[in-house]
Amino acid sequence: MKKYFRVVREDFKRNNSFLSKMVISIFRLGNVYKDKKGFYCFFHLIHAFLDLFIIKLLIGSDIPKQIECGEGLRIPHGGRGIIIHPTVKIGKNVTIFHQVTIGVKEPIIQGATIENNVYIGAGAKIIGSVLIGENCRIGANAVVVKDVPPNSTVVGIPGKIIKRAEEK
Template sequence: MLSVLRADLRAKQVLYGGDGPPVSLPRALMADGTLAVLLFRCQSALSGLGLAPLALLPHLLNKWFNGCVIGVHARFGPGFVLIHPIGVVINSSVRGGCNVWLESSVVIGDNRGRSPVLGDDIFIGSGAKVIGGLMVGDGARIGANAVVLKDVPAGALAVGVPAACRPGVNEDR
C-alpha cells in the first residue's frame, strides 16, 4: 500500500509542477485531494483483505471530510489523483489503470449492472460523467461536463453531451 501511495504522491507532484519540475512532497501532501486519496487507499486495502465492513469507516470519512463517494470495491492503479475531490462519485465496480487524474464533480457510474473500465494515463475534466459498461482507452482525455456513454479510443479526446471523440490527441495533461 505504501508504494502505491508514493506513486499517487509522485503523480500529484508532477501535476502540480506543470511544465516545470515536480513540486515538493510537503506541498503535494497539503494539496487538495490528498486526504481523499489516502482514505480511498485505506478503504481499498481493508476491502482487499476481506474487511469490507471495516472499509466503510474510511469510506464515510471521505464522504464527510472531502465530499466524495468512492465505492468500497472500486480499484485504481498507482498514480491515482483527485485534483479536487468535492462531488466525485465512483461506483464500487469501477476499475481504473495507472495515472488516472480526476477533477471535481466527476461521476463514474453504473448502468444496468455494468461500470466503466479506465485505461492508463486518463484525465477526466470537471463535471464529466462516464456511465455504463464502456472502455476508456489509454491516454484518453475527457473534457469538462462531457457525458460519455460509449467507448473512448486510446489517445482520443471526448467532449460534449453526449460525448463525441476526436482522435489523435497527443498533448500533455
C-alpha cells in the same frame, strides 16, 4: 503492506494538496484491507469511520474501496464531489477532477473500464460499461456513453471524439 506504501507513495507524488493526499490514503487503506479477516476487522472499522465522516460528509464524495485502481491516481481539488460506482476499474496514472461521476446503467453488469494515462475533466460523466482507451482526454462536462478508442479527445453532450492522435 509494502505494496500499500509503494502505491500511496506513487499517488502522493502526483497530488499536491493535503486534502487530496488524505482522501487517497483513506481510499487505499480500505482498498488494502477489503478482503482481510480476523484481526484486520479493526482496520475495517477505522476505514469505515474515516470514509463516512471525512470522504462522504466533509468532502461529499463516494469513492468505494471495491474499485480496482492502479497506482498514480491523481484527484486535484481534494476530490470534491467525485462519485464512482464500485464495479469500475481504473488504470495507472489517471487524473480525475472534481464533480466527476462514473456510474452504470441498469441492469448492472460491469462499470466502466478506464485504462492508463487518462485525464477526466471537471464535471464529466461516464455512464455504462464503456471502455476508455489509454491516453484519452475527457473534456469538462462531457457525457460519455460509448467506448472511446485510445489517444482520443472527447467533448460534448453526448460525447463526441474531436481529436484522435495517430498511433505510432
